[in-house]
Amino acid sequence: MAYFLQQLINGLTLGAVYGLIAIGYTMVYGIIGMINFAHGEIFMIGAFITVIGFAVLSAAGVSSVALALLIILVVSVLITSLYGWSIERVAYRPLRKSTRLAPLISAIGMSVLLQNYVQLLQGARVKTMEPVLQGGITLMQRADGFAVSLSYLQMVILVLTISLMASISLLVSRTPLGRAQRACEQDKIMAALVGINVDRTISTTFVLGAALAAVAGFMVTMYYGVVDFYMGFLAGMKAFAAAVLGGIGSLPGAMIGGVMIGMIESFWGGYVNAEYKDVAVFGVLMMVLIVRPNGLFGRPEIEKV
Template sequence: MSFHILVQQVVNGLVLGSVYGLIAVGYTMVYGIIGMINFAHGDVYMIAAYLTAIFLAALTLLGIQSPPLLILLVLLLTMAFTALYGWSMERIAYKPLRHSTRLAPLISAIGMSLILQNYVRLSQGARSQGTPTLIQGSVRLFENGPDQFVQITYAQILIVVTAVIGMSLLWYWIQSTAMGRACRAVQQDRIMAALLGVDTDRVISVVFVLGASMAAVAGTLVTFNYGSFDFFIGFVIGIKAFTAAVLGGIGSLPGAMLGGLVLGLAESIFSGFVNTDYKDVFAFSLLVGVLIFRPSGLLGRPEVEKV
């Protein structure tokens, strides 16, 4: 009995963790490069959820029926448009603040978050929205009677597989392309990289675009899986993804994925065995705890203060 629950929660935790990891990438890359918390990143995810539903409805109206084709097209369209949102956000709210006071970018990011939430609320309404289920079916493992089984839906499998593919592509891009190298150089030392001819503004834009598209992948997949969303979903998931990024070591890409998985598993097991009502409290307490006791996270290097 409890074995089945445990395995089921581990499965759910892995799925949740992949989602957190995908969003955490955006936090961790932006923090690594310009040292700010992009508070509006969770709302980028929310934008992606709305875009997914809108593109799905539009493509269905155009007469496309085959689910795989729909999924692929919606995913690509959402990624493209969300990336555009990420890029514009950086241009409007963060780029003018490169040399401003310490608090300015963060306050601007909070403003951006309010703008995105209210923009969607005003244009799409405050009520919760949904999409039809595209991916049906599931597999059952360890079946041992009518109530004793572990169920994995195809949508969950799709989430994990896509997350793995997405992260691998991103990792390959960072490690092997010229732009990826420039990114790493800017992360090490922005001024030096600029002196050596790296276009840092472009690198920063690219990082926002990549972070937003990863959040878009997460938004699209979750929308396909759960189907329901509103204009405020970005807030909680944003804090949790940020927790994942900190847990893994902010600035570290593998750390973001690892942190996501750890957080997803911990949260899912907590809600399976302790209490569902307090799972958000648990996640936030984890964030506070990690920041206090191990601010450099699992894979991050301890920071040496620059005097």
């Protein structure tokens, strides 16, 4: 029971991160119907900016951890969002009216480009960071000494994720921007006719997705303390699996899918075998696509001639 509880907590934490990245996939897919293959790389850039930010701030003599965290989070979100915006502008916008596969190939190119860009500038080796937020509370103590703990960091991750998800849901359902997004999702030409700036709405979607990915990158860096230029690939694939599992294009789907993927990974690693946990996630992705391509919450897509 204690072991189960611990895996549940770990799975939830992981799932929160995947869910945040998955929102970026699902929003972009919802609005322009493409898989933003470079989204995992956006997440990686967010993580790198966090590590670099810490190195710079500690050298600059910022001693308050809370202040440093806040500055880094804000800077990382801002710069990463700018990356998201630029990528859309350079690699996807010119392809808006093209065939379905052209933007996907462009996105793969972008992903390869960003990976190697970071590798060339920051080196191929894994970068480690000192843990900044340590300690936690013990929830349960088993007779043999196994303790179920919830670290402060995990609490921060869960609280931050839940509040971000709540605000993004409100944003989409209640604000003019969200209304514009949903309108573009349904019919771009009609949306343009009623005075919505379609290009700007799509850009904003990319910026929002990138901002969430930056927060995810920030949290992962804090949680694991290691980053490398290749980390975006696996995390991106898992988040994409989450988005598909929940039904791509659906916001609550991405969140629930993220938690489910986190759980699968954590429980598979805890109970079956750690080596094949990634295989399990990819297996789930393939099974969902084969058996239920619309995912749990997705609407079936009607193809028009």
